[in-house]
Amino acid sequence: MEPREAFATADELAQRLAGTGYLADDSLATVAWLALRLERPLLLEGEPGTGKTALAEAVAAALDVPLIRLQCYEGIDSTQALYDWDFPRQILHLRAVEAVAGDGRRDVAAVEDELFDQRCLLARPVLRALRESPAVLLVDEVDRADDEFEAFLLEVLSTWQVTIPELGTVSAATPPVVVLTSNRTRELHDALKRRCLYHWIDHPGLRRELEIVHTRIPGVSETLAAQVVSAVQRLRSDHDLIKPPGVAETLDWARALQELGASELDLETAAASLGVAVKYREDAERVRAALERILA
Amino acid sequence: MSTAPAHAADEVLLAFARAVRAAGVAVTADRERTWLEAAAAVDVGDQARTYWAGRATLCASPSDLERFDQVYAAWFGRQRATASSRRPSAPTVSVASLDASGEASGERDPEAVRAQANSAEVLRHRDVASLGPHERAHLATMFAQLKPRSPRRPAHRHTAAPRGLVDARRTLRGQLRRMGEPGPIQWRRRGTCPRRVVLLVDVSGSMSAYADSLLRLSHAFTATGQPVEVFTLGTRLTHVTRALHQRDAERALAACGDAVPDWAGGTRLAEGVRAFLDRWGRRGMARGAVVVVFSDGWERDSPMALGEQMRRLRALAHRVVWVNPHRGKPGYEPVQQGIVAALPHVDHFVAGHSMAAFEELVEVVGRA
Numbered sequence A: 001m002e003p004r005e006a007f008a009t010a011d012e013l014a015q016r017l018a019g020t021g022y023l024a025d026d027s028l029a030t031v032a033w034l035a036l037r038l039e040r041p042l043l044l045e046g047e048p049g050t051g052k053t054a055l056a057e058a059v060a061a062a063l064d065v066p067l068i069r070l071q072c073y074e075g076i077d078s079t080q081a082l083y084d085w086d087f088p089r090q091i092l093h094l095r096a097v098e099a100v101a102g103d104g105r106r107d108v109a110a111v112e113d114e115l116f117d118q119r120c121l122l123a124r125p126v127l128r129a130l131r132e133s134p135a136v137l138l139v140d141e142v143d144r145a146d147d148e149f150e151a152f153l154l155e156v157l158s159t160w161q162v163t164i165p166e167l168g169t170v171s172a173a174t175p176p177v178v179v180l181t182s183n184r185t186r187e188l189h190d191a192l193k194r195r196c197l198y199h200w201i202d203h204p205g206l207r208r209e210l211e212i213v214h215t216r217i218p219g220v221s222e223t224l225a226a227q228v229v230s231a232v233q234r235l236r237s238d239h240d241l242i243k244p245p246g247v248a249e250t251l252d253w254a255r256a257l258q259e260l261g262a263s264e265l266d267l268e269t270a271a272a273s274l275g276v277a278v279k280y281r282e283d284a285e286r287v288r289a290a291l292e293r294i295l296a
Numbered sequence B: 001m002s003t004a005p006a007h008a009a010d011e012v013l014l015a016f017a018r019a020v021r022a023a024g025v026a027v028t029a030d031r032e033r034t035w036l037e038a039a040a041a042v043d044v045g046d047q048a049r050t051y052w053a054g055r056a057t058l059c060a061s062p063s064d065l066e067r068f069d070q071v072y073a074a075w076f077g078r079q080r081a082t083a084s085s086r087r088p089s090a091p092t093v094s095v096a097s098l099d100a101s102g103e104a105s106g107e108r109d110p111e112a113v114r115a116q117a118n119s120a121e122v123l124r125h126r127d128v129a130s131l132g133p134h135e136r137a138h139l140a141t142m143f144a145q146l147k148p149r150s151p152r153r154p155a156h157r158h159t160a161a162p163r164g165l166v167d168a169r170r171t172l173r174g175q176l177r178r179m180g181e182p183g184p185i186q187w188r189r190r191g192t193c194p195r196r197v198v199l200l201v202d203v204s205g206s207m208s209a210y211a212d213s214l215l216r217l218s219h220a221f222t223a224t225g226q227p228v229e230v231f232t233l234g235t236r237l238t239h240v241t242r243a244l245h246q247r248d249a250e251r252a253l254a255a256c257g258d259a260v261p262d263w264a265g266g267t268r269l270a271e272g273v274r275a276f277l278d279r280w281g282r283r284g285m286a287r288g289a290v291v292v293v294f295s296d297g298w299e300r301d302s303p304m305a306l307g308e309q310m311r312r313l314r315a316l317a318h319r320v321v322w323v324n325p326h327r328g329k330p331g332y333e334p335v336q337q338g339i340v341a342a343l344p345h346v347d348h349f350v351a352g353h354s355m356a357a358f359e360e361l362v363e364v365v366g367r368a
Helices: A010-019 A026-038 A052-063 A087-100 A108-115 A125-132 A147-159 A190-195 A206-216 A222-238 A247-259 A267-276 A281-289 A291-295 B009-022 B029-042 B047-058 B062-076 B110-125 B133-145 B168-177 B205-222 B249-259 B269-285 B303-316 B337-345 B355-367
Strands: A042-046 A067-071 A083-085 A121-123 A136-140 A161-164 A168-171 A177-182 A197-201 B152-161 B187-194 B197-202 B228-233 B237-239 B290-294 B319-324 B348-351
Touching: A010 A026, A010 A052, A026 A042, A026 A052, A026 A177, A026 A197, A026 B029, A026 B047, A042 A052, A052 A067, A052 A136, A052 A177, A067 A125, A087 A108, A121 A125, A125 A136, A125 A147, A125 A161, A125 A168, A147 A161, A147 A190, A197 B047, A206 A222, A206 A247, A222 A247, A222 A291, A247 A267, A267 A281, A267 A291, A281 A291, B009 B029, B009 B047, B009 B062, B029 B047, B047 B062, B110 B133, B110 B355, B133 B205, B133 B249, B197 B205, B197 B269, B205 B228, B205 B249, B205 B290, B205 B355, B228 B269, B237 B269, B269 B303, B290 B355, B303 B319, B303 B337, B319 B337, B319 B355, B348 B355
Parallel strands: A042 A177, A042 A197, A067 A136, A136 A177, B197 B228, B197 B290, B290 B319, B319 B348
Antiparallel strands: A083 A121, A161 A168, B152 B187, B228 B237
């Protein structure tokens, strides 16, 4: 089924996402649903660990289509995002032709055509997404890539097609669902933002986070989940931490405590397992000093 | 304009988009179109969904969200209890406002913003020693915006470059990878690596008004992660690099305060520089480094001794920069005996009394 038509309302999408273990609140479900309906890329920003990447995975699961992930990094260029020619393979092909037809009777143009054939094409994530669409294309941490790469993405995201000079134009029958995530290490270009629907994901509230813990870690005890979530919420709100723990850290912490066999979060176990939730030495010191108050 | 039922729904929605634009959000025509499409898709009757559709289509950054919420509340007469007030810090630190009473209500007034920008500009040029406690607090936040660039020196190793010497190894390796097929020639060139920066900060009585700012500046240098060493000079020499190696500026300064035993005492500059050279400098720390001395040049001991030590320092270091807070003041003449003795052995003699002067200093060090 086409992604555009898959869900009649935002509520339906939210339910299906919940079915895959992702609890989207009303706002996120609406925006994600609009992205599907209007066939627009969805730009998600927010603190690390608030579930930006997980949303793309959940949407792919809910639509039952493949998830194609493009991790951005400094210096990424179109040969890593789009396509590349398999040079060794082309050379191998030439040598093979030499060996087989040594008398030179073969048509030169035909051999050249064979070199730039689908066989020698290495499809990278964006091209794969266009070819395999319907699919979900996750462009992760786009803020890490350079400006030039943004301009290149812009071209693909607005036309949904890619031109390979030797092969012709590849266009998607149905545009893939595109999710871009950014940690705001730098401001994205306006032109790219304009193509996208924008949503800022906040840390979830106490209730919602508790639900998330129960959904993601089925065996966790009621008291442990409540204690971990309220401790994390307190860390986020009243301590000036360099990196406040995200939902991912909450889940890791609860899982770690479960593995340790703790039925509730006391001073000792909290101090021992703090490294799962707090990842800076300065933060750890600050939290350790105030641990009693946080757990109270 | 009103939201009277006589208007078509689209007209109301479009007018709303214009209002959001008027509030300072960059709403372009194509965004307006997307907004109309989105509103049609979610059914305009549904208030909550329309709200989220508007936020997603008209906004592009966290600061837009706040403006959008205000216009929405005014336009549709409903206050949305929206997500938490915690917003991300922008990638750059915003310019601090000078006016401590600048409340949230006035902040979005463009006039007020302009006034604040101006006062921050004024603050940049004010003498650090003349600031009140409020202004000092604002100035402290401005140090985060200083991004010192460390000077570079040629490295021993070669790196790939668009031109230079032929990189035979890389060219041949590439050819092997292509199964013997010749390809483009690769080039190499000597790379660069960061040059060490050594900061000697005078914390004696005559410099006490500047000590806080200078240590904040030193913290900004150490925070670059490049090789930087910091010492304080007073009646004795103290190595404070380790104390400053903390992310948080306030804590770094507190640790530094604990480490330095001779705040606001006398100055024995020559003795301090000599101790630095004998214990650290000659063993390698000053060799080829950019050494920055922050001092007004008031010297208790004989000026000749200071001249001699500066000559030794100059012989070891790549560049010696002398920063004198008084230099930026009108009518300043380098007449203190210490300065007179030291100046012949100094490459750059710069001011260091205001944020603007610090910015210049950062430039001078980066280019040294």
